[in-house]
Amino acid sequence: MLNFFQLILIYAGIYAIMAIGQNCITGYTGMLSLCHAGFFCIGSYATAIMCKTFGLSFWLSLPVAAIATGLIGLLIGIPTLRLKGDYLCIATLGLGEIIRNIATNLNPVGYNSIPRASLFGYQFASRNKVAFIILIWAFVLIFYVLFQQLAHSRLGRAMIAVREDEVAAQSNGINVTKYKISSFVLGAAVGGIAGCLQTAYTLTVQPGSYTFMVSVMVLCTVVLGGMGNAKAVILGAFIIQLISYLPQLTGLTNVIPAQAKQIIYGLLLVVMMLCRPQGILGRDRFRYGDPRTRREKLHDFFIRPAGKAREARHENP
Amino acid sequence: MGEILKIDGISVSYGSIRALSDVSMSVEEGAIVSLIGANGAGKSTLLNAIVGLVPLKEGSISFSGETICQTKHHGLTTDMIARKGIALVPEGRHVFSDMTVEENLDMGAFMVRDQELIARRKEEMYDFFPILGARRKQKTRSLSGGEQQMMAIARALMSGPRLLLLDEPGLGLAPLIVQDIFHKIRIINEENKVTVFLVEQNARLALRSSSYGYVLENGRIVLQDSGEALLRNERVQKAYLGA
Numbered sequence: 001m002l003n004f005f006q007l008i009l010i011y012a013g014i015y016a017i018m019a020i021g022q023n024c025i026t027g028y029t030g031m032l033s034l035c036h037a038g039f040f041c042i043g044s045y046a047t048a049i050m051c052k053t054f055g056l057s058f059w060l061s062l063p064v065a066a067i068a069t070g071l072i073g074l075l076i077g078i079p080t081l082r083l084k085g086d087y088l089c090i091a092t093l094g095l096g097e098i099i100r101n102i103a104t105n106l107n108p109v110g111y112n113s114i115p116r117a118s119l120f121g122y123q124f125a126s127r128n129k130v131a132f133i134i135l136i137w138a139f140v141l142i143f144y145v146l147f148q149q150l151a152h153s154r155l156g157r158a159m160i161a162v163r164e165d166e167v168a169a170q171s172n173g174i175n176v177t178k179y180k181i182s183s184f185v186l187g188a189a190v191g192g193i194a195g196c197l198q199t200a201y202t203l204t205v206q207p208g209s210y211t212f213m214v215s216v217m218v219l220c221t222v223v224l225g226g227m228g229n230a231k232a233v234i235l236g237a238f239i240i241q242l243i244s245y246l247p248q249l250t251g252l253t254n255v256i257p258a259q260a261k262q263i264i265y266g267l268l269l270v271v272m273m274l275c276r277p278q279g280i281l282g283r284d285r286f287r288y289g290d291p292r293t294r295r296e297k298l299h300d301f302f303i304r305p306a307g308k309a310r311e312a313r314h315e316n317p
Numbered sequence: 318m319g320e321i322l323k324i325d326g327i328s329v330s331y332g333s334i335r336a337l338s339d340v341s342m343s344v345e346e347g348a349i350v351s352l353i354g355a356n357g358a359g360k361s362t363l364l365n366a367i368v369g370l371v372p373l374k375e376g377s378i379s380f381s382g383e384t385i386c387q388t389k390h391h392g393l394t395t396d397m398i399a400r401k402g403i404a405l406v407p408e409g410r411h412v413f414s415d416m417t418v419e420e421n422l423d424m425g426a427f428m429v430r431d432q433e434l435i436a437r438r439k440e441e442m443y444d445f446f447p448i449l450g451a452r453r454k455q456k457t458r459s460l461s462g463g464e465q466q467m468m469a470i471a472r473a474l475m476s477g478p479r480l481l482l483l484d485e486p487g488l489g490l491a492p493l494i495v496q497d498i499f500h501k502i503r504i505i506n507e508e509n510k511v512t513v514f515l516v517e518q519n520a521r522l523a524l525r526s527s528s529y530g531y532v533l534e535n536g537r538i539v540l541q542d543s544g545e546a547l548l549r550n551e552r553v554q555k556a557y558l559g560a
Contacts (some may be wrong), residue, residue: 036385157424172424172427172476175394179395
């Protein structure tokens with residue numbers, strides 16, 4: 001049982017990193033992209049090839065994976081980001097599949113026995129899960145802080161302006177294309193790093209593990225937690241992983257088929273859209289110029305709808 | 318003073334539908350110039366063409382002597398045009414409704430890097446539109462239509478533009494508020510030395526405030542004269558002033 005919780009912690013961490021990347025694209029800039037499995041795949045493969053074929057250490061292949069994924073994100077982004085909404089969604093969905101097919105044709109069995117990552121002489125072995133939990137959650141923390149800072153920076157404000165209203169953003173001198181592409185490349189690179197970490201844990205890569213379902217799960221994670229809120233997507237990653245390991249956790253593997261999780265995801269999304277479309281935690285507010293006291297913030301954080309009603313009364317005396 | 322905006326024989330099409338044909342006009346620096354016309358005459362298309370939101374089929378547009386829009390892909394992008402000093406207050410206001418008034422004004426000053434200048438301009442805006450000062454921490458979606466329109470104008474002024482383009486500033490607002498907004502526009506023009514080019518269906522109010530006016534019908538300029546002369550013009554009176 002403990003073993004399972006450790007596994008969930010590891011995968012929740014990896015998915016949290018991916019979801020932070022997806023959140024940058026979908027939550028901040030408002031682009032509905034569905035190819036995070038592709039970025040995950042590129043990150044994993046780049047790490048596998050760098051570690052195995054070129055004999056690079058894990059720590060050197062990490063930036064290589066991030067840069068490779070970012071570059072491919074750029075290549076994909078330049079033509080597709082002209083599209084909007086559903087069209088962008090379909091185009092990126094196709095591109096995610098293309099990446100997976102290329103990976104399959106490159107090497108149908110994938111790569112095995114990839115050298116282990118090590119830090120200060122300590123080797124990260126797959127059976128020592130605690131070490132991986134620390135490694136992966138350290139990355140989650142780094143990306144959480146980075147993207148939290150980003151949301152309140154000039155770059156983040158421009159992204160949010162693009163999401164809110166493209167015409168207004170443009171007439172205020174914001175280069176919409178530039179910020180859309182920056183956001184896409186950043187999100188892709190973070191997805192690549194998630195792939196890199198996964199490779200370090202499993203030490204194998206197989207093209208079969210980067211299906212469209214992975215992209216859907218990442219998007220679900222963001223929608224479930226709350227778009228544009230880094231804290232929320234980490235919570236979402238936990239919930240999604242708990243659901244995906246539900247049969248094993250409850251010891252009912254014989255009763256609940258593995259496919260049941262897809263039904264639960266679907267149901268969860270429908271219920272979320274009906275009852276709480278803004279996600280469990282909702283959107284993150286701008287930090288600067290926030291007049292609320294700490295108590296009010298906590299109040300809004302836990303009892304948001306009630307807090308909103310109070311805010312509305314306050315605004316219209 | 319010379320002309321700040323020159324539109325030279327432009328045509329715009331949406332697919333096979335021609336929205337503007339061979340439109341030429343100019344805006345003198347420091348003036349208020351208005352463009353009047355009925356629904357579907359092509360007024361908004363003209364403003365969108367100036368800021369590069371719709372591509373030109375023919376002709377060119379220049380801003381203080383420099384060509385900003387040309388046919389096909391030779392023109393500048395909208396954000397580049399904004400950086401030249403043209404601020405558009407789009408039709409329907411296009412406010413960032415999830416942001417507060419203050420954050421909206423901050424977005425308006427996106428091109429300005431000087432924090433002190435931004436703070437000073439914000440204070441000026443709060444003085445000029447006291448209602449915005451009172452509502453600075455409120456989300457824009459909770460503002461009334463007139464307040465949102467004032468905020469859209471204030472946001473456009475935050476970048477310190479030389480030319481302010483207003484697309485139907487009176488749309489959907491109560492007559493008294495429309496008058497207040499036009500009053501403010503005249504003050505902006507006189508005191509801040511901002512040239513104003515506005516598109517409006519409320520022809521009487523628009524022409525009264527303007528030194529020069531153009532009448533657009535079915536994508537063509539059919540009349541042009543000083544604001545006063547147009548107000549007396551028989552054709553304008555019949556079609557737009559209900560006389």
